[in-house]
Amino acid sequence: MKKDSVVPRTRGPRSGPALSAADSSKLQPILDRWASVPGSLLPILHDVQAAFGHVPPGVVRPIAKALNRSRAEIHGVISFYHDFRTTPPGRAVLKLCQAESCQACGSRELTAHVERALGCKLGQTSPDGAVTIEPVYCLGNCAVSPAAMLDGELHGRVTPAKADALLEQARSAR
């Protein structure tokens, strides 16, 4: 039999290191709020990401316990949805729409411009840790493509010059 089994028998990398006491006390109110609500895993994960900035692997075990579901299920949900990230993002997150309507209005060139300006690719964080750029497939702002969203704030008709201004705003924010 192989020494390292594919399925972790004990606390494996999927559940990550246990949460610190401080983090646990940050998680507890979220679990208290949602544990008895039907189908509440997505709201829990959204709240976790809002509180922690990402979904730390250490939350998998306590969430599984609170919902009486397996750790594999919780991990599976976290990894399925594009929104949930398991590592901290840059100080700002810029989402650039990659879908057809924006393509028709120059989003490919815009994305290339932003990648050059930040020195990183879509899905990565700039080397100075200031901005993470993420692809998004439609922000519903298709009448004024290309669209972008900076930390939840929507922008339309984003030219390279406007993107530079957004990046400047993102860099100067704390």
Next chain:
Amino acid sequence: MTIRVCVPRDATALSLGADAVAKAIAAEGKRTGAAVQVVRTSSRGLFWLEPFVEVETKQGRIGYGPVEPGDVADLFAMGFLQGNAHRLSQGKVEAIPFLAKQERLCFARAGITDPLSLADYEAHGGLRGLQRALGMAPAAVVEEVVASGLRGRGGAGFPTGIKWRTVAAAAGTPKYVVANADEGDSGTYSDRMVMEGDPFVLLEGMAIAGYATGASYGYIYLRSEYPHAAKVLNEALATLRAAGWYGTNVRGSGFAFDAEVRIGAGAYICGEETALLESLEGKRGMIRYKPPLPAIKGLFGQPTVVNNVVSLASVPIILDKGGKYYADFGMGRSRGTLPIQLAGNVKRAGLVEKAFGVTLRQLIEDYGGGTRSGRPVRAVQVGGPLGAYFDGSLLDLPLDYEALAAKKGMVGHGGIVVFDDTVDMAEQARYAMEFCAVESCGKCTPCRIGSTRGRELIEQIIQKKNVTANHRQLLALCDVMENASLCALGGMAPWPVLSALQYFPGDFGLPAGKEPAHVV
């Protein structure tokens, strides 16, 4: 007398600086001592004019746009509060041709009312549908919707009334109403406009659906990309509860109904109804086998109505004015009106609600005014990322479920994305497969593996490697995906690819005039 100035709070208007404009108008009013009240309405859907400011005058509402904060002082100086002429003036809003020629049923209040004022909503015909429904037998409500001919506006086009009939007849309590607000198709924003601009109409439609089918609870599954809509819907829900339209005893009728907003997490597949239900249950958004239909065994295994936002928002007017009134619009088996969304490279992008039967050419040329870039239109994608690409020769097709299906296209959610002549259709075809690979739920092999192989084949064709063999292989792969995928994502991702091959073979380095690319 205080003059009311309306500035939209729609997400698109905000993305172009509507907040700053509203602030500037209030500040300039204060500075000049003019009696101005800034009202935050929703958008009319004339997005090329946003931020679009409307002034209530004796002659009606006069529109100005697109307004930037820097224009505000000048507008005041030129007397825009009296509706005076200005270079930004668009004249009487109702007379703007783009708007005047529309038939707005679902969007009757768009841009006119304050989205969160229940009094405004009622003053403009709101809640009459629910009021009338509560006085009818639930089965009669279902039949009214059947008579309207309303078909699912999310894309599948299934008759809404028939779905309701099935849920009403299904045994089991509780039953649920789920509003599918996972509007993921690029080029579509009508659901968003309903939720941000007239949230009560959706909630009224959900309550009517609940009453008709015996459901007591509703969920709005809203995509996370729409934070503004989430905020508006939650406020609207609280308002309806406070006014007794939602709750344990709706307006003393004995009917109990409430609902909540649930936020998705960036998965396109969750717009597919069974994947959506899985997601609502807190699982991966993997599609389910059908049968059982969600109408019989849906959310948490209970009978569930799953309807698109626009479908539900069309219900109140059907109950208010009768199924026949609604069915008198449209053509063939496509009854009523469709909110069409003009997007992409189009000069006048915005919302056009018209009876079925309007042609693509009318929409793109008469309403849209051609491309924003001023170059010729080369391709049009209708119905979202799974819809076919059409070339100029097909623009006289009427928008109608059956007419588009005959050309292997679809109405979908009513989005039309326009491309000018700089588009590379081979790249668009490659993207269609890439998108399918990114968003596939992974349950069935044709979609999960086929999308990646499809992307690779198109990349090879673009690089002129084994073009003939790869082309043949791609057609065979598309055939498998179309016929063997479990849901529309894998089943229709080939449509943009095959249509691009058929109408734009040159972009792939293929000779024109060969046999049609469509296998079936």
